[in-house]
Amino acid sequence: MNTKDEVVTIFVPAAAEYVDLVRLALYGIACKMGFSYEEIEDMKVALSEACNNAVLHAYGDLADGAAIIAKMPEPRVEIRFIKQSDALSIVVKDDGSSFDAAAAARQAESMHGKSIADIEAGGLGLYLMQALMDQVEVLSGEGTQVMMTKRLTRSGEWA
Amino acid sequence: MPEAAASIPRIRPETATLDKSGSRSSGIQTVAAARYVSIACVCGYGYFIDSNNRKENKRTIPIKWGMVMKAPDKFYLRTENQEGRCTVYVNGELDLESASQMRAAMATLVELTDRELVLNLRELRYIDSTGIGILVSVLKARHAKEAPFIVEAIPPNIRKLFDMTGITPFLSGAATS
Numbered sequence: 001m002n003t004k005d006e007v008v009t010i011f012v013p014a015a016a017e018y019v020d021l022v023r024l025a026l027y028g029i030a031c032k033m034g035f036s037y038e039e040i041e042d043m044k045v046a047l048s049e050a051c052n053n054a055v056l057h058a059y060g061d062l063a064d065g066a067a068i069i070a071k072m073p074e075p076r077v078e079i080r081f082i083k084q085s086d087a088l089s090i091v092v093k094d095d096g097s098s099f100d101a102a103a104a105a106r107q108a109e110s111m112h113g114k115s116i117a118d119i120e121a122g123g124l125g126l127y128l129m130q131a132l133m134d135q136v137e138v139l140s141g142e143g144t145q146v147m148m149t150k151r152l153t154r155s156g157e158w159a
Numbered sequence: 160m161p162e163a164a165a166s167i168p169r170i171r172p173e174t175a176t177l178d179k180s181g182s183r184s185s186g187i188q189t190v191a192a193a194r195y196v197s198i199a200c201v202c203g204y205g206y207f208i209d210s211n212n213r214k215e216n217k218r219t220i221p222i223k224w225g226m227v228m229k230a231p232d233k234f235y236l237r238t239e240n241q242e243g244r245c246t247v248y249v250n251g252e253l254d255l256e257s258a259s260q261m262r263a264a265m266a267t268l269v270e271l272t273d274r275e276l277v278l279n280l281r282e283l284r285y286i287d288s289t290g291i292g293i294l295v296s297v298l299k300a301r302h303a304k305e306a307p308f309i310v311e312a313i314p315p316n317i318r319k320l321f322d323m324t325g326i327t328p329f330l331s332g333a334a335t336s
Contacts (some may be wrong), residue, residue: 016255020233023285041316045287052255052289111295112325116302121292124324128288131323 008104014075014094019051022079026090029081033088035151043088043150049125050092050146051077087134087151095143109118233257236264244275250282253290256260261290265297279314291324298329 010025012018023044030040054077082089108126111119129153130136131150234257237248245268253261268276276297294310301308310330311322321327 015259019255020252038316044285045320048254048287052287055255083278110323110325111329113204114325116299116329119295119298119326119329121288124291128320155265 008081008083009083010079011076012079014055014077016052016055018077019048019055022051023048025079026081029083030088034154035088035150039150043090043148046129046132046136047092049072049129050090050148051079053125053146054092054094054144075111087149089147089149091145091147093143093145130132140146184190199273210295234260238264238268241263243273244277245271246277246279248279248282249251252285253283254285254287255289258289258293261293262296265293269297269300269304272304275309276301277309277311279312280310280317283314283317286317286320288324291320291326294330298326 008025008029010022012022026043026047027040030043035043078091078093080091080093082091102154108130109123110127111124126136129146129148134151135149137147139145139147172323232251234251234253237250239248247264247268249261251257278294278297298308313330318327321330
C-alpha cells in the first residue's frame, strides 16, 4: 500500500439495512478492478460478515440491528476500499466497544466433523472471512478495525 | 448465474439506452428518466435487466414517462403445502436485514412435524453466516422433533459456502443422522 492507492470511503449507519448497500459499492469497485464473478461473490460475503459484526456488537449487543439507544449521536460504520495495483483491501471500522480479537479468533470455526448436537453458528462469520479472503487482520483498541485483502490474480489464456 | 466465466455482468448506467417508443419525450424528460435508470441500476434493479438481456447483449429497458421504478423485493418466501410436504421457496438475499423475517417464518414451520419441511433455494441469491445460522437452528429443531428437513435446489455459489462451513452433510434430509 502506498500513497498512490485510490481510496473510496463509505460511512453508513450501524444498522442491518445498510449492509447490502455496502455490497453494491464493493461490486462496483471490484468489477472495475477486474475481479472474477466468483471472487466478487466471495468478497461480498466476507465484507458483509465484518459489517454484520460491527452492526451487532459495536454499540452494545443488538438484535438484528434494531433501533438502539447509543452513547454517540449517530453510531456508524466506516468502510474503506483501498484499491492497489494488484489487490483490494477493505477496512471495516467502528468506534464502538471493542471486542477481544484474540477470543474471537479462537472461536472462528466451521461445522466440519461435528454432530448435529455439537454444531452451532457462532464463529462462522470470522471463519468465512478468513476462508474467503487472502488476508484478514483484526485490530482492536479504541473501536475495532478489520482489514481484509483479496489479491488480483491475472489469469493468462486458458490452455 | 452467468454461464460464461469470462464475462462479468457489468452495469454501466451512464450508457443505458432508452427506448422512447410510446412515450412523449422531450430532451429534459429523457435526461430525467436516464437518471432514474441510473438510480434503479444502483439499487440492484440493474441485475435483473442485465440477466434478462444478456443474450442479446442489450442494456436497454423501455422507459415511459411517469413509470414508477420500484426496486424488487430483496427477500421473500413462498410456501407451498402439499400432502405430507411443506415446501418453502426462499428468494433473494438472506442477510442480517432479512434474517428476522426468515426466523419468524421458520419458527412456525418448524412445528409442522406431521410433514416434510423442504427449503427450496433455487432463487436464493445471497447467504452469509446469519442465514446459515438460521439453517442450523432449523436443523437442530427438526432433529429434536425427529421430523424430516430437506434443503433442495442449492445454487452453486451457495453450495460453495455450505461446503466451506461444513453444513452440507447435514442438509441431506435424514430426520436422524
